[in-house]
Amino acid sequence: MLYKTRTIPHELEVYQYLNTRIKLSEIERKHLFTLRKGFEGEVQFDNLTSSIHSECFILNDLLLQQNKSIFQIDTLIIAPDTIHLFEVKNFEGDCFYDSDRLYTKIPPQSEITNPLIQLTRSESLLRQLLQSLGCNLPIQALIVFINPEFTLYQTPINKPFLFHSQINRLFDKFNSTSRKLKTSHKELAERLLSLHLHDPPFFLPPSYKYEDLRKGNTCEKCGFFQINIRGTKCMCKECGRMELSETTIMRNVKELSMLYPEMKITTKTIFEWFQGEIPKRTIGRALKKHMDCKGVRQWSHYEY
Numbered sequence: 001m002l003y004k005t006r007t008i009p010h011e012l013e014v015y016q017y018l019n020t021r022i023k024l025s026e027i028e029r030k031h032l033f034t035l036r037k038g039f040e041g042e043v044q045f046d047n048l049t050s051s052i053h054s055e056c057f058i059l060n061d062l063l064l065q066q067n068k069s070i071f072q073i074d075t076l077i078i079a080p081d082t083i084h085l086f087e088v089k090n091f092e093g094d095c096f097y098d099s100d101r102l103y104t105k106i107p108p109q110s111e112i113t114n115p116l117i118q119l120t121r122s123e124s125l126l127r128q129l130l131q132s133l134g135c136n137l138p139i140q141a142l143i144v145f146i147n148p149e150f151t152l153y154q155t156p157i158n159k160p161f162l163f164h165s166q167i168n169r170l171f172d173k174f175n176s177t178s179r180k181l182k183t184s185h186k187e188l189a190e191r192l193l194s195l196h197l198h199d200p201p202f203f204l205p206p207s208y209k210y211e212d213l214r215k216g217n218t219c220e221k222c223g224f225f226q227i228n229i230r231g232t233k234c235m236c237k238e239c240g241r242m243e244l245s246e247t248t249i250m251r252n253v254k255e256l257s258m259l260y261p262e263m264k265i266t267t268k269t270i271f272e273w274f275q276g277e278i279p280k281r282t283i284g285r286a287l288k289k290h291m292d293c294k295g296v297r298q299w300s301h302y303e304y
């Protein structure tokens with residue numbers, strides 16, 4: 001049973017917004033590609049875990065703290081006898097394993113950070129956290145190589161790696177058990193969910209100034225900038241996608257708030273963000289409907 005869903009990481013979202021509005025450097029574009037690929041791999045794994053029908057609680061994307069250390073878990077499955085911890089990697093191509101290091105096979109054979117380092121840390125911190133919560137279930141920690149186009153040569157047999165071709169077999173094993181969950185499992189799932197940190201870990205975004213960002217609305221489907229306003233709807237001039245103006249406005253409020261968390265949202269700021277493409281009256285109506293108005297007249301602004 002799915003107990004916690006996955007949402008798009010804050011860092012990825014910021015990078016995606018910036019990618020449409022400024023020219024990212026090559027390093028930043030590569031970083032965006034890595035973030036996007038990682039997230040896609042995790043979503044693919046979620047699709048596979050959704051086939052588990054035996055009793056368990058699935059918690060995706062947990063950010064937890066033990067003592068002063070913060071750790072992130074891609075997927076945690078609370079099963080009747082075991083806690084399963086999965087770290088998902090969307091690597092592709094040919095690599096090889098040598099003395100606890102991973103290298104790309106194609107010259108110049110650059111080293112890739114061994115995901116076992118992260119897994120060992122997360123497992124240890126999770127064990128300490130579970131013990132502090134009075135849970136002594138054993139933990140099985142695995143690295144999932146989700147991409148079927150990935151090959152790891154010279155893999156030692158005793159490493160906790162789960163390759164794409166082995167995932168279904170593991171889940172078949174899950175499904176073959178008829179053991180039931182108890183109240184204590186539910187309490188543990190609730191407790192972990194309550195301990196999940198909502199604030200994203202610190203990351204260093206590319207530097208960007210408001211005046212350098214390309215303003216205007218972007219189509220959610222194709223990223224094109226120009227839109228037609230037709231009554232209460234906006235239509236993309238490129239792909240024809242229709243969206244309620246209200247939805248478009250609130251989508252942009254979210255984007256602006258994410259890029260500038262300190263910025264006060266007013267009808268004027270949103271009007272300028274849209275470069276006057278959407279009338280102030282329509283903006284004001286949407287903001288009033290979805291947000292709380294603080295202050296009076298020209299000093300008023302909106303908050304969630």
Ligand SMILES: [Zn+2]
Pocket residue numbers: 219220221222223224236237238239240241
């Ligand atoms: Zn479009």
